[in-house]
Amino acid sequence: MKQTYSIKELAREFAVTPRTLRFYEDQGLVSPGRRGTTRVYTDRDRTRLKLALRGRRLGLSVEECKEIIDMYDPARPRNPRQLLRLCEKIREHRAALLDKVRDIEATLNAMDEVERRCLEELLAAAA
Amino acid sequence: MKQTYSIKELAREFAVTPRTLRFYEDQGLVSPGRRGTTRVYTDRDRTRLKLALRGRRLGLSVEECKEIIDMYDPARPRNPRQLLRLCEKIREHRAALLDKVRDIEATLNAMDEVERRCLEELLAAAA
DNA sequence: TCTATAGTTGACGTGCACGTCAACTTTTGG
DNA sequence: CCAAAAGTTGACGTGCACGTCAACTATAGA
Known part of the structure; x- marks a missing residue:
């Protein structure tokens, strides 16, 4: 440290x-x-x-x-009013991050699908 | 549609x-x-x-x-060589996305911690 | 002490992702 | 048929996040 x-x-x-x-x-x-x-x-x-x-x-x-x-x-340092504001902001940021997670999950799912088709094609080509 | x-x-x-x-x-x-x-x-x-x-x-x-x-x-349309390249790329992209997920998780954890302290302070202020 | 190395402050340049006109054409509803 | 609305192509402007010098200073090691 x-x-x-x-x-x-x-x-x-x-x-x-x-x-x-x-x-x-x-x-x-x-x-x-x-x-x-x-x-x-x-x-x-x-x-x-x-x-x-x-x-x-x-x-x-x-x-x-x-x-x-x-x-x-x-x-x-914060007063109660600021603390409430902070809690509010945290909720907003959390929501924004969860949106991003959903974007990522959608992308990962799409990628899984592409990969699946990709492997299928490779298999077909190998035959 | x-x-x-x-x-x-x-x-x-x-x-x-x-x-x-x-x-x-x-x-x-x-x-x-x-x-x-x-x-x-x-x-x-x-x-x-x-x-x-x-x-x-x-x-x-x-x-x-x-x-x-x-x-x-x-x-x-793709030939087997391109298909393999694609699979490779998918792995890379997936890894990059998972890195992002880790960043988000770290941020969410930090936010949880801040929120926790925030509520504690509010509780203390209310007393 | 001298030199190499790291650090400093401007200041201007750059790539990206559009925004913002202007000047014009096209399409559509009354 | 004609006005209003929507669309088109340039072309230049803008905000962000640095990159890239240049010119200079400070510091640490041989």
Whole structure:
């Protein structure tokens, strides 16, 4: 459990370029500290990056990732009204993710069907 | 089961603009016929659109959607070598989709955790 | 101390996926 | 028959997510 990371380290770990990490900083997704002029990423930055990249892979925009991650940030203090809003948002996001799961399932089913026909044809060709 | 569709009809059905459908045609994703100069979409076009938009929602590029849809097209004749390639590709795509499912599951778990803490806090605030 | 390596800030470029006119033609309902 | 609605082809604009220099600075190891 290292506490800090260089930009190169995190870029390599997450298979992105330093440019991407600087871009995400511009967008307010992470705010690494500085040692002199050099960026120093904490575990919190690393976690936010991990979540952001996960969101990106699922097709979310950087802005959407930021909003969600900010909202879910456990360090953020909240009043009951905000907590209710958060619960609401969670339900929305969950629904959106379940929609995606349905898309994936539909695609997987279609792929199974194609594969089945594919194997059938191979069998017929082998005869 | 209508056989043909206007550009407006399909745009409305899939909640995109006609511009998008023309763009997809430029990219070779669909090739509707013409009645005079007006586009006439068939059920095949409609199916390809449905698959394409599903792919888009999952974060694929239009080009990727096209490749996959072309490859899976049942109307396409294939020799055994191509069939084997297709099976290979299906395995790849399936693996990619399962990766996405894992991302979604991880996100859902994180959301459950946030919701749990959220409800706890609400409970504490109510006391 | 000197050099190689890593890091920094601009600033401009790029590919993608459309949006947004404009100018025009075509089709359809009254 | 004629107006309104729908459709067409360019062509340029836009927002996003970085890529790609350039020019410079900081730092660490021999």
